[in-house]
Amino acid sequence: MVYRHGVSTSERDTSVKSPVQSLSAVTVAVGTAPVHLVQDAPVNKPVLAMTWDEAVEKLGYSENYTNFTLCEVMDTHFNLYTVSPVVFINVLDPDKHKTDVTDQSITVQNKKAVIDQEGVLLDSLIVKTTPGGSELEENTDYTAVYDENGKVVISAVANGAITDSTTELVVSYSYLDASKVTEADIIGGYDAETGKSTGLELINAVFPMFRVVPGILIAPKFSKKTTVSAVMRAKVKNINGIFKAKAYIDIDTSVANVYSKVPDYKNQNSLIDEFATVFWGDIKFGDKIYNFSSHAAAVTAQTDENNGGIPYVSPSNKSLKMDALVVNGEEVALGQDQAAYLNANGIVTALNFIGGWKLWGNRTSAYPDKTDVKDVFIPVRRMFNWVENTLILSFWANVDDPTNNRLIDQFIDSSNVWMNGLAAEGATLGGRVEFRREENPDTDLLNGKVKLHVFMAPPTPAEDIEFIVEFDVSYLSGLFA
Known part of the structure; x- marks a missing residue:
């Protein structure tokens, strides 16, 4: 023991821990x-992006949302x-997903x-001046770069084989063919021999790689396939064996x-x-057509952000950046009664x-088959x-x-300090934890098994507001005042 003479101090960790909150959306x-x-x-490698520029740098960008579905997610979320x-x-x-083109004249x-x-x-491009001619040499005879539309521009190099009299080139190449992506590619799986995961299976890699918990899983366009949506629904219930999220699915x-x-x-x-x-219809904004799930995930995240990052407010009745609801290319104008149906x-x-x-x-797809309040309201x-x-993250240590x-x-x-704070913010009507x-x-x-019982009551959305209006004859007395 160290000999002491005088006054000293020491510190202990605070007994009440601040919660390590998971990002909600x-x-x-x-x-x-x-x-x-x-x-x-x-x-098949998760990429985390915080900004538009970061996403474009890591993944590229094209306004051909039909072929490149992740680009519409970039646009909705970041822009x-x-x-x-x-x-x-x-x-x-x-x-894997490519198509070969041979001897195309341009x-x-x-x-x-x-x-x-x-x-x-x-890296697959071959350029010739004639179909049976010799291959031209890149950077000696020509340069090849992408323009702003993602098309390849071939330019002559001074003193190369392409001269003022050249009117045609013959090119062979492979191009990235998104039409060859199948439902199986999106679903993916785990390869026991290589130890690698692909597709939707990679949702389990998100937290180990980035320390963020998935909140909403989307697969724009592809979630319209029921085989894909079934796997999405299964994955979000048991991420890494412990976490839970929501699947946003396009019909x-x-x-x-x-x-x-x-x-x-x-x-x-x-x-x-x-x-x-589940969401019905596509969204048109300007000259672009989006899958609904891309907008829905973004507006949900925006709603959470506007409410302190807590997901107690419904995304319903929140503004969408859109000009029209589109079904099979045709604009649809639903009445309130049709939307309510x-x-x-x-x-x-x-x-x-x-x-x-x-x-x-406001309702999850479990409604009306299920009636438990925790299962039928989205928020x-x-x-x-x-x-x-959040409880898992906070007490894992x-x-x-x-x-x-x-x-x-x-x-x-x-837990109770945190629950009281949520109630004070209006995020819950009340909550407590008991042993x-x-x-x-x-x-x-x-x-070695310990169970804590959590009681809480998040507020339900005020979905049906009714004013009862009545003629009160007592006010007729005012005529004689």
Whole structure:
């Protein structure tokens, strides 16, 4: 023992821990990106981006959203709704999803020629002046670069083989072909031999890589396939074996092309799940067409951000950046009663009624088959996910600590302080954590198992507001005042 003479101090860690809150609406988007535009194309590798420039630098960008679905996620999140971060998982593989073109003739003007094909892989390009001629040498006879539209521009190099009299070039190349991406590519899986995961399976890599918990899983365009949406719904319930998220799923409007058909489509394809929200219609903004899930995920994140990062406010009746709701290329104008019919069947859509275009619908796809309040309202379900994820993050450091009074007190005191704070902000109507004797039998405690019981009541959205209006005859007396 150190000999002491005088006054000294020491410190102990605060017994009440501040919660390590999980970001409530981190979007994880699985799809296709124009990775031919970047070095070291990220294929089946999660990419975290905080800004538009970072996303474009890592994944490339094209306004061909049909082929490159992750680009619409960049646009909605970073440009239209200004929310971040976003995790992108690109499955479009230049080694696998490509088409070969041989001896294509292109016109030369002013010693330049453009290949009118997006996605050309530069390392596959062969340039000749005639079909049977010799291959020209890059940087000696020509240079090849992408223009602002993603097309390859071939330019003559001084004193090279392309001269003023050259009117035509013959090119062979491979181009990145997004049409070859299948449902199986999006679903992905785990390869036991290589130890690598692909597609939706990579949602389990997000937290270990970036220390952010997925909040919303989307696969724009591809989630319209029921095989893909089924896997999405399964994945969000058990991320890394502990975390929970929400799946935002687009309904296939080529089948459910009229609003009245959508409930039958939902039921026939078993799109009934408290961890999923389904959306009907595509969104048109300017000259661009987006999948609804891209906008919905972004406006959900924006709503959370406007409320302190806590997901207790519904994204319903929040403004969407859009000009029209589109179904199979045709604009659709739903009335409030038609939109309510969809909502009554657990389907979310867009409504242009009062205050411009709004996301319209509070219910998860479990409704009306399920009635438990924690499973049928989007914000309530998301609050349960968020609170559970936050508790895991906050107390993970206590795993394997001695089960004694100090540990139990820390659980209860820290959790209740946090719960009281949520109630004070209006994020819950109230909440508490208890350590109950009947839930912790001696056999469990001897086996290292401890259970804490969390009670909470997130506010439900005021979905149906009614004013009762009555003629009060007593006011007639005012005529004689």
